[in-house]
Amino acid sequence: MSDQTGHTEQTGQSGQTDHFDLAIIGTGSGNSLVTPDFEGKRVAVIEGGTFGGTCLNVGCIPTKMFVYAAEVAASARDAARFGVDATVHGVRWADVRNRIFQRIDPIAEGGKRYRIEGPGTTAFLGHARFTGDRRLTVELADGGERTLTADQVVIAAGAHPVVPDVVRESGVPFHTSDTIMRIDDLPEHLVIVGGGYIGVEMAHVFASFGVRVSVVARGPLLVRHLDEEIAARFTALAREQWDVRTGTTVTALERTGEGVRLHLEDETGSSVLEGDLLLVATGREPNTADLGVEAGGIRLHDDGRVAVDEVGRTSAPGVWALGDVSSPHQLKHVANAEARAIAHNLVHPDDLHPLPTEPVPAGIFSHPQIATVGLTEEECVERGLAHVSFVQSYGDTAYGWAMEDTTSVCKLIADPATGLLLGAHLMGPHATTLIQPLIQAMSFGQTVRDVARGQYWIHPALAEVVENALLGLAV
Numbered sequence: 022m023s024d025q026t027g028h029t030e031q032t033g034q035s036g037q038t039d040h041f042d043l044a045i046i047g048t049g050s051g052n053s054l055v056t057p058d059f060e061g062k063r064v065a066v067i068e069g070g071t072f073g074g075t076c077l078n079v080g081c082i083p084t085k086m087f088v089y090a091a092e093v094a095a096s097a098r099d100a101a102r103f104g105v106d107a108t109v110h111g112v113r114w115a116d117v118r119n120r121i122f123q124r125i126d127p128i129a130e131g132g133k134r135y136r137i138e139g140p141g142t143t144a145f146l147g148h149a150r151f152t153g154d155r156r157l158t159v160e161l162a163d164g165g166e167r168t169l170t171a172d173q174v175v176i177a178a179g180a181h182p183v184v185p186d187v188v189r190e191s192g193v194p195f196h197t198s199d200t201i202m203r204i205d206d207l208p209e210h211l212v213i214v215g216g217g218y219i220g221v222e223m224a225h226v227f228a229s230f231g232v233r234v235s236v237v238a239r240g241p242l243l244v245r246h247l248d249e250e251i252a253a254r255f256t257a258l259a260r261e262q263w264d265v266r267t268g269t270t271v272t273a274l275e276r277t278g279e280g281v282r283l284h285l286e287d288e289t290g291s292s293v294l295e296g297d298l299l300l301v302a303t304g305r306e307p308n309t310a311d312l313g314v315e316a317g318g319i320r321l322h323d324d325g326r327v328a329v330d331e332v333g334r335t336s337a338p339g340v341w342a343l344g345d346v347s348s349p350h351q352l353k354h355v356a357n358a359e360a361r362a363i364a365h366n367l368v369h370p371d372d373l374h375p376l377p378t379e380p381v382p383a384g385i386f387s388h389p390q391i392a393t394v395g396l397t398e399e400e401c402v403e404r405g406l407a408h409v410s411f412v413q414s415y416g417d418t419a420y421g422w423a424m425e426d427t428t429s430v431c432k433l434i435a436d437p438a439t440g441l442l443l444g445a446h447l448m449g450p451h452a453t454t455l456i457q458p459l460i461q462a463m464s465f466g467q468t469v470r471d472v473a474r475g476q477y478w479i480h481p482a483l484a485e486v487v488e489n490a491l492l493g494l495a496v
């Protein structure tokens with residue numbers, strides 16, 4: 022047997038059905054389910070793409086490595102106003118890209134080798150689909166099929182980029198986040214369709230590297246699911262950096278000599294936008310279309326997510342799901358937390374842990390950075406919740422003043438009756454770090470007064486922005 026399916030003693034011959042204690046579909050967050058509790062047991066690990074999944078290979082990790090390089094370039098360009106003369110002579114794209122993937126690719130390869138050769142697991146490299154109750158058929162990447170059954174199955178199959186029909190059917194070449202980070206050369210002009218997480222992070226990266234960037238967004242604001250005040254402030258700053266077309270629909274696309282032409286429609290009429298590279302960043306959908314869910318007895322939500330109960334069980338007994346394939350939050354910290362709960366639940370049937378729920382924080386590593394947790398002000402209004410809010414400018418605290426910051430803010434929303442935070446929304450340098458005490462306060466039910474007054478806040482650290490925002494709330 023090829024080492025693609027791992028241990029010979031465990032996999033049996035092609036055509037036979039192997040039985041396992043646990044089968045895991047997907048090696049992103051799913052890979053962490055092989056805990057010491059499974060020592061001496063038989064675990065099948067099935068991966069149809071790159072070992073390690075989205076976060077490691079095409080998601081959080083490479084994007085943030087590019088963002089870090091982008092910040093270095095952006096800081097140098099901004100240095101002169103502090104009396105430091107610095108020039109960005111150029112960005113060696115190939116070196117930036119290679120440094121990143123020469124660090125990441127060996128981790129993915131090492132993880133795969135470990136699952137193939139290491140103890141306790143049998144790796145199946147191929148696409149799995151249910152062909153019965155806890156029965157999976159794997160179409161192996163190098164040809165052939167294997168069928169296996171398991172006492173328990175975990176679906177950790179993730180999600181993939183959605184490409185609107187208008188783009189796909191036009192036949193123009195395009196990138197998604199799966200491919201854009203490995204391009205050969207920087208384009209002169211990058212057009213991004215989609216003004217969500219990926220759109221604004223990639224706009225920051227490429228613009229900081231000297232690329233002209235256009236962002237085409239359907240909605241009136243970028244990152245429009247956020248608190249409207251933050252989305253509006255962010256969109257205004259984005260317009261200073263990139264060519265931002267909000268309220269704009271792509272009606273047709275065509276190939277030009279070296280690039281692409283987009284036909285756009287907005288409230289003022291139609292227009293044309295040309296660029297030499299196109300990135301589509303219009304959301305991600307769960308990988309359930311080709312999973313054989315009917316054969317497996319697994320119920321889906323209308324949006325294609327696997328439906329799970331509060332402890333991660335699907336509608337099929339013995340089958341669990343976690344992460345992007347089932348969660349409404351496509352975030353790695355959510356997938357990780359769900360994996361921790363399910364790792365416990367797999368071996369403790371009489372002491373099931375609930376999947377972690379609200380509040381779910383998120384960070385967007387664009388320019389400026391954004392961090393958010395809890396309700397937006399609009400959601401408070403929609404729900405008829407009594408609330409107060411306060412917006413603290415970074416520039417009105419000591420460190421923000423030292424930075425000569427004029428645009429960054431921390432907006433807090435609280436319940437005046439209980440003194441508890443309802444939401445926190447930051448936009449500015451280190452927003453994703455500064456928000457953590459607010460996530461903690463909301464997670465542990467700490468009141469605004471206790472968090473503000475019950476501890477020291479280091480002076481003159483940037484965290485005083487958060488302290489002052491808490492003190493500014495009238496609760």
Ligand SMILES: Cc1cc2nc3c(=O)[nH]c(=O)nc-3n(C[C@H](O)[C@H](O)[C@H](O)COP(=O)(O)OP(=O)(O)OC[C@H]3O[C@@H](n4cnc5c(N)ncnc54)[C@H](O)[C@@H]3O)c2cc1C
Pocket residue numbers: 046047048049050051067068069070071072073074075076077079080081082084085147148149150177178179180198219308311312343344345346350351352353354355356
């Ligand atoms: C560009 C980008 C940037 C991101 N940045 C962040 C960030 O900064 N912070 C954050 O919290 N989140 C971020 N995310 C989201 C985060 O990456 C995902 O939420 C997380 O990786 C989901 O993990 P998962 O284990 O559910 O799925 P995945 O990591 O996608 O793992 C699923 C695996 O299953 C495999 N698979 C699928 N179907 C089958 C099948 N039928 N048979 C066999 N194998 C199969 C896939 O090949 C894949 O390897 C980002 C995402 C993207 C795309």
Ligand SMILES: NC(=O)c1ccc[n+]([C@@H]2O[C@H](COP(=O)([O-])OP(=O)(O)OC[C@H]3O[C@@H](n4cnc5c(N)ncnc54)[C@H](O)[C@@H]3O)[C@@H](O)[C@H]2O)c1
Pocket residue numbers: 185214215216217218219220222238239240244245271302303304305350351352383384385386
């Ligand atoms: N820092 C992070 O945590 C991070 C970074 C990147 C991605 N992610 C995760 O990955 C997910 C996917 O990212 P994303 O940016 O692709 O999705 P998104 O949902 O954040 O944004 C997609 C945008 O595309 C727009 N859109 C959808 N269909 C469209 C169409 N047909 N034409 C034009 N615009 C259209 C939407 O209105 C939305 O503004 C995110 O929701 C997030 O959960 C997280």
